């Protein structure tokens with residue numbers, strides 16, 4: 001057991017940290033205020049080589065592991081978790097292609113992501129079905145050598161800026177066998193695809209969230225991922241690989257909350273002394289530190305399991321569950337430490353608090369993570385002594 005990052009990983013971490021200090025922290029509040037997609041920052045991140053780090057070398061990528069991606073994304077989340085979300089949703093979008101795509105699909109849709117700043121969205125959720133992924137209604141019907149897609153997706157990150165989407169559709173009726181969903185790669189400029197204006201949100205305002213409407217969209221059979229009926233499994237395997245990154249978002253947010261809390265606790269005086277001298281303030285800081293350190297262990301462990309080819313859904317869910325809770329707790333208590341100033345809009349902790357809540361919702365709510373973890377333990381999938 002070794003808790004150290006390698007030299008390369010430490011260099012990568014430092015590179016991202018410098019980028020966040022210089023390019024993100026001074027500029028991101030303004031993007032957030034305007035609810036604007038930070039194209040300029042994204043372009044710089046792409047040029048610096050810190051996007052899509054997990055794309056395979058075969059297709060022009062860096063071929064790094066999930067732990068490397070988590071290192072990058074944790075640092076970006078210290079600067080802005082909305083930026084981290086929009087950067088890393090590519091990973092959620094390209095994972096189904098890595099898992100189930102054939103050589104031609106990978107060449108056509110993965111390589112361009114390494115050559116130019118491009119985005120790919122993961123389109124599973126619908127207005128009628130989020131947690132209940134097997135209950136989606138967007139349909140794909142086979143017609144000759146094509147499928148015709150009709151229906152809508154909802155809450156799709158980056159849909160307005162993405163060039164293509166991995167779309168999960170219903171191709172059969174028997175939902176209980178979970179063999180009724182099929183995934184397709186759909187290009188945004190195909191006839192019948194429409195992305196309405198982005199939604200207004202509590203937080204994550206630099207990251208666009210949109211619906212996607214499909215009206216008689218013709219998709220060639222070559223764009224089907226895996227076989228008909230494999231969509232549900234592809235989506236679940238994708239989440240196993242993507243959920244540790246949400247743990248990393250949570251760690252980054254909590255680290256930012258801790259940083260601003262320490263700064264304020266040193267500066268602010270009450271009863272003639274800096275508030276850092278009050279033991280109840282020290283308790284809040286201590287809880288943040290414990291949460292961050294515990295979330296790091298779980299998130300890095302879940303990531304290493306995937307890098308070693310032993311994905312562990314229980315660990316991935318634990319990492320997401322804990323990381324998002326730690327972020328919610330830390331950002332809430334950061335406001336408490338900042339007192340009345342924390343409640344105003346022109347301070348850094350207010351944005352952290354607004355941004356944190358979504359971590360307990362997207363990519364499976366906290367309740368869904370608890371159900372996965374509980375079921376795995378009760379059915380012998382998770383073994384505590386392993």
Ligand SMILES: Cc1cc2nc3c(=O)[nH]c(=O)nc-3n(C[C@H](O)[C@H](O)[C@H](O)COP(=O)(O)OP(=O)(O)OC[C@H]3O[C@@H](n4cnc5c(N)ncnc54)[C@H](O)[C@@H]3O)c2cc1C
Pocket residue numbers: 089121122123124125127128129130131132154155156157158204209358361362363364365366367368371
């Ligand atoms: C900013 C943002 C970005 C998103 N990006 C994407 C994206 O890129 N792609 C995508 O496909 N989706 C995306 N989503 C959708 C997200 O994954 C869903 O919102 C989430 O899975 C929850 O689904 P729901 O909103 O339909 O809630 P529901 O499923 O309706 O759940 C409502 C409540 O009931 C609880 N609940 C549901 N079922 C159970 C149960 N069996 N037991 C106990 N409690 C239960 C939930 O935990 C929740 O508290 C995004 C959402 C947001 C807010």
